[in-house]
Amino acid sequence: MSDLSMSGSAGEFARAKVNLALHITGRRDDGYHLLDSLVVFPAIGDRLHAEAADGLSLTITGPFAVGLAPNSDNLVLKAIRSLATACGQPEPRLALTLEKNLPVASGIGGGSADAAAVLRLARNIAGMTLPTLELERLALQLGADVPVCLDQCAVRLKGIGESLSHLPRLPDFGIVLVNPRVAVSTPAIFKGLENRNNSCLPEIPAGFETLTSLISYLEDTRNDMQATAERLCPVISQVLAALSAEPQTLLSRMSGSGATCFALCRSGDEDGLAARIQKSHPAWWVASSNSVT
Ligand code: C5P
Numbered sequence: 001m002s003d004l005s006m007s008g009s010a011g012e013f014a015r016a017k018v019n020l021a022l023h024i025t026g027r028r029d030d031g032y033h034l035l036d037s038l039v040v041f042p043a044i045g046d047r048l049h050a051e052a053a054d055g056l057s058l059t060i061t062g063p064f065a066v067g068l069a070p071n072s073d074n075l076v077l078k079a080i081r082s083l084a085t086a087c088g089q090p091e092p093r094l095a096l097t098l099e100k101n102l103p104v105a106s107g108i109g110g111g112s113a114d115a116a117a118v119l120r121l122a123r124n125i126a127g128m129t130l131p132t133l134e135l136e137r138l139a140l141q142l143g144a145d146v147p148v149c150l151d152q153c154a155v156r157l158k159g160i161g162e163s164l165s166h167l168p169r170l171p172d173f174g175i176v177l178v179n180p181r182v183a184v185s186t187p188a189i190f191k192g193l194e195n196r197n198n199s200c201l202p203e204i205p206a207g208f209e210t211l212t213s214l215i216s217y218l219e220d221t222r223n224d225m226q227a228t229a230e231r232l233c234p235v236i237s238q239v240l241a242a243l244s245a246e247p248q249t250l251l252s253r254m255s256g257s258g259a260t261c262f263a264l265c266r267s268g269d270e271d272g273l274a275a276r277i278q279k280s281h282p283a284w285w286v287a288s289s290n291s292v293t
Helices: 075-086 110-124 132-142 146-151 186-192 211-219 226-232 235-244 270-280
Strands: 009-015 018-027 033-040 045-052 057-061 094-099 155-159 163-166 174-179 251-254 261-265 285-289
Touching: 009 110, 018 261, 045 110, 075 094, 075 110, 075 132, 110 132, 110 146, 132 146, 146 155, 146 163, 174 235, 174 270, 186 226, 211 251, 211 261, 226 235, 226 251, 235 251, 235 261, 235 270, 261 270, 270 285
Parallel strands: 057 094
Antiparallel strands: 009 045, 018 033, 033 155, 045 094, 155 163, 174 261, 174 285, 251 261
């Protein structure tokens, strides 16, 4: 393994996290909510690049860099510093560049995906590896969504984000993400919930052989944050209406605490669907992928 802190460079792709279903099943004594969620990762994301340097620095570029300060509050710097401390190492000497392609505070895990990406990237630095369980614990301390972003593969997520189990292989499908460029506060949506003790996800079948079987499973599920988010941020209802009006849309729903919503479609339909939404709503952020892990 190359030692990134001595020489060389490395990169990581931080995929968006999409909650295909998100049930809220309870609340812990510390106020955190218990979730039961299906999570997938389309090939739409931020890019993190690192080069050996004299000290640790972070530069943020890309379409959503505006308003993001590359200071010590940034989850990327917090993550690499926490990892160094946990490994008993000095701060790594790295020039980090984050290309911020995902909208911020948008329900698709952007900051968590970036933090997870820097933890993966640190595997290229001598002395900066932790046993898996310790790494997952550190990830959870950084944010409830960071552990699921470490592996970027389709899972059922339970607890607040610490309990992850692999899903059966999913059929091919396309996905379109739409964000109306309105930031949503996750704590505000959790606080506004009317029901916190909802049902778990229906039993997951041994396999989703066809896209029809996946869609019919998802039709029996929900995002329990969606109604509250639509009430506090009414433009989300417009996004959902625009997505569900498209004939190729098989299912549309909000991800996480919003405001990003997604449509699922047959693989190959996603670019056309995205182009039509972008044309009718030029101010919205629209992205598509048919490579979903
Ligand atoms: O863990 P993270 O910092 O991403 O969470 C942000 C906030 O969202 C928490 O402070 C908490 O208010 C809320 N939250 C929650 N239940 C979760 C995840 C987050 O109540 N499972």
